[in-house]
Amino acid sequence: MPSAQQLFSAMVQTLYSAHFLNNLSIYSVQAVVISTEIAHNLGLSQLNATLFNAAVRIAECLGIHKIKNHPPTPKTEDGWEERVEREVGRRVWCQMLIQDHFAIPFTDTYSISPMHFSTGRPLNADDYDLADAPPETPTISSYVRVLVDLAALMPGLVDGLGPMHRRKSFREQYEHILRVDQKMRAIVKAIPPFMLRPDPIKEAHIPWLTIARRSLAITAAEKIIMIHRLFLFRSFHDPTYVHSRRTCVAAAMTILREHETIVEDDDLSIWTHTAFAITAAVILCFEVNTVMETPDRRSVPMYRTAVLAARDRLSSRNGDVLAQRGVALINAIFIAEQSGSSAPEMNRLKPIDFNRVFSNFSTLSKASAIPSPDEMTPGKLSTGTPETIDAPDVGELQLAWNQEEIDFDQWFNGIFNNYTGNQL
Incomplete structure (x- = not known):
């Protein structure tokens, strides 16, 4: 073939x-x-x-x-x-x-x-x-x-966010996003039951129904993240947008849970499974790194386990360049977290250092030897882990913005869009 x-x-x-x-x-x-x-x-x-x-x-x-x-x-x-x-x-x-x-x-x-x-x-x-x-x-x-x-x-x-050259105020934008959120939830409620919940009888007679239901759960969860994306990064630092944070973290867990089931059952894999699993893993990395000494810290082991499991699943997709890119990104975040914690403060998680993540990601991408499309054959994509690759110096990659001004769109799209553009 x-x-x-x-x-x-x-x-x-x-x-x-x-x-x-x-x-x-x-x-x-x-x-x-x-x-x-x-x-x-x-x-x-x-x-x-x-x-x-x-x-x-x-x-x-x-x-x-x-x-x-x-x-x-x-x-x-x-x-x-x-x-x-x-x-x-x-x-x-x-x-x-x-x-x-x-x-x-x-x-x-x-x-x-x-x-x-x-x-x-x-x-x-x-x-x-x-x-x-x-x-x-x-x-x-x-x-x-x-x-x-x-x-x-x-x-x-x-x-509804306003013209690109003259966006509405944050308050108006967020009110609009919450209205779209409600529309999204109304659509989900109207989805036929067989696409929302397991139905052993129907699934026994319709071979594609199980994977369609799981894929829809992944896609619907990712769409709710997309709706809140403009305020996603802010939601981890500003309690005004706590609804977005909770919604996106819950959606991320849904994506990774369904992704794990699909992989374990060796079911059909489509590109959105990989892409949305990466998005979900990054969001949970945000959550883990943002939670300080709060009652929410109880969930940190669960989130970390979910991210590590997702990384392992993605790393096994040797011919999938998008998956390998996601592995490098997750590793970069973990390295930034580990190197940002000094010995006396190991029990206190710090916010993600985006400067360090960018630097780590740049180095990991080179170290993993992600090839050009002409060279993409199974077995040629190597994967590194935080345990085997040293953290590079922060100054290796110069950033165009200050860390305080980075939002999720610029950060995530800057990584993946720059990669795809450079490969043409």
Whole structure:
């Protein structure tokens, strides 16, 4: 079997050899949308993003964003083909909405405006008959229909913060975030029960239902983190935003619990599992390092155990560049924590020193020999641990901002976006 990297490269070569930017086809759009499933793990996020935006324009030129909801087609061969074409178009557009709107927190912008399309959600239908079933009936479209509902919150989230050049006050922004939080919780309450809780009877007859339920739990938890992301770092130092802190810590534990179950069951792994496990581990690192001599300290061993277990799971994914990047980040935070504690104060945890984390991460990334995409083959990615790698000097990496001014967006995106950009 060709490797994922070989298949991705073959897709890109095929697109360009077919002049996909001139010879517009829904197959090109489908190829790009599907490739997202592996692009991030291969360290090709920026390439995927530029291909995706080209795919959006192709889809709009093909009219996929304006598929009308016609009455049921007659039961003829032509009628069936028309129904299939419309449903394929809806499914493709649905995936594009999910991918575009879920990326909003990383760029503060989006390519598909909610006001500029009329294509509805895919039918809640299976392939063999495309009969629209009630929401409480599991079909192969149930999972993505829920995801597109969650994605629909994201444009309003970023727009409600005010124009990028003139953001609203912190108070107004936080009030807006809390309103979006409530909308998110209302959507979760309306999710069909079989996607929220284990159902042994249904899962025995529907092979994909278990992994869909677990993946949805991970994605929904990560979305609540995305909603609070603007105030996430502040929430660990300012009691005004304690709701965000508690919400995000709980969501992080949910992500790591579901991630552990998926790995233990050797179930299907998709790129979001890796990406969101990294986010969750970093948040718990914040929690561990922020808690001082307070009653909350009782939870520190539990959080630390969860982070270490996540690091071990990520380190076992030898061909996953994103996972190895996450391992280096977690190790960097641990080194900063250990080196920041002097002998007389070993029992007192200190806040994360971002300067030191950046420096450690830079060195660990080099030490782990994270390769270029052309060199990505299983077994070539090494992983270091805090026990085997010495902490570098803080002055190795010069920062553009003061530690007090760093927020979670700048910090997290600066690490991962800089990496993906440098690999192109």
